[in-house]
Amino acid sequence: MIPQTLYALRALRRSPGYTACSLLVLAIAIGATTTAVSVVGGVLLSPLSYRESTRLVALWSTVPSNPRTYPSYPDVRDWE
Secondary structure: OOHHHHHHHHHHHHOHHHHHHHHHHHHHHHHHHHHHHHHHHHHOOOOOOOOOHHHOOOOOEOOOOOOOEOOOHHHHHHHO
């Protein structure tokens, strides 16, 4: 083994509390990163489960007091 590796292993063996805490923090960080990547991949990067999902749109209604409000269902029916 490389002398630096042996020195690091001896130092970790001399302080078991520090070693255990370091391993715990490392395990939590790896778990959190894996979870975040899985959620982002599943939610943001996967295609939508709608037919013709590229044709989805968002509609807003404009009034002087609020330039961006959601229209009511009767308004949407009138627009169709």
